[in-house]
Amino acid sequence: MPQYIKDRWDKMTPKLDYGIVIQNVVASINLFTTIDLVTAYQTLIDDDDLFVSYNPETFPGLILKIKKPKISSLVFSSGKLVLTGAKSTEMVHEGVVQMTKILRTVGTKIDEDPEIIVQNIVASGHFNHRTINLELAALWLEHSMYEPEQFPGLIYRLAEPKTVLLLFQSGNLVCTGAKTESQVRQAVENTYNTLDEINAFDF
Amino acid sequence: MPQYIKDRWDKMTPKLDYGIVIQNVVASINLFTTIDLVTAYQTLIDDDDLFVSYNPETFPGLILKIKKPKISSLVFSSGKLVLTGAKSTEMVHEGVVQMTKILRTVGTKIDEDPEIIVQNIVASGHFNHRTINLELAALWLEHSMYEPEQFPGLIYRLAEPKTVLLLFQSGNLVCTGAKTESQVRQAVENTYNTLDEINAFDF
DNA sequence: CAACTATTTAAAAAGCTTTTTATCTCAAGT
């Protein structure tokens, strides 16, 4: 499509302006090995650069937090981990490298390349700072829940992409459940268009 | 009936294959005496081979557990007991012998032969590992209850023999309420035939 | 006269435990 047609199209259907900031990326990792959590705990507990917690009677995973990059992880004896707190997929990979180094120091044998799967992306954002009439939105949005006395945000379950958005009167939002940044953008755009269609914006 | 006719019969009506393992036999016992539970508790509490518990304000029976055979019993001041955890009727009898010995050491006079009545047999089993369509089974089985969100098994109340079976999608089952091993077999066979008739098996 | 107290046992699904993160409202405690 030639550029002049694209420009004309954009003029006819101006893009809805919005903002998105990825706040948390959760990933599951498989190191294809087994880990002695008791030894790991005893060895790492004295390291001031780390936070380590292990209470198998309440939770089977060992909690390990590192500072660079600032990431938390749940380490399981099966060799699988869960990383949380990353601000990007790239940061998840850096985190895996660091966690792997630490686990090797406690005697864990890691030969294969770790399998990394992003399981959830949480993002905050806004619809160009336009405030929302949540009562009206709750009335017209399918699969929405709005109980302000329980929680101030409207809970909106989007089918495609399969995500959940928390919409606030201020026009701010939280999107969770996405597996890629693209899905986050699509979720916010779809929701923005729908809110516009049902005239849920105050202006 | 001559063997050749038996063989021919078996060929015409091949036995449905299934498995049964008795997991728990519950029996009530009457020692025809009275038992001082406070004395029994104080005397037996120091024996490391036994587990003893007695809280009359919450339950009137004294709880006594032995290791050989591994059986638990509820002992009442009336001289009656309830044995649970046995894997066979024979094991119940061994349990009564051991329990009797222990109760004599705490001053209980036992002259008559104990009356032993098997009250319930619990068994696990399978229908030759054939998986079941529980939705279909629930539709056609009389006296059946199936609420997967509450419990994954279908509850089937058999009239003859009067038992209750828990049927699972995997083809595994639990039979309870029977008073003899024969009743367990009959219950499983009857249920197997019925499930076959209503085509509840996936293959 | 039920229903609860307590004991045992299998099945399997679902729910809880923990971690992270933004958002906003209301409550309690400093």
Place this chain on the structure above:
DNA sequence: ACTTGAGATAAAAAGCTTTTTAAATAGTTG
């Protein structure tokens, strides 16, 4: 007044608990 925490959302990991069924026993409570 001011801060903190809980309320709701998603996702993974793995271990535990709850759910259901039957039966006897014998106290208490509704």
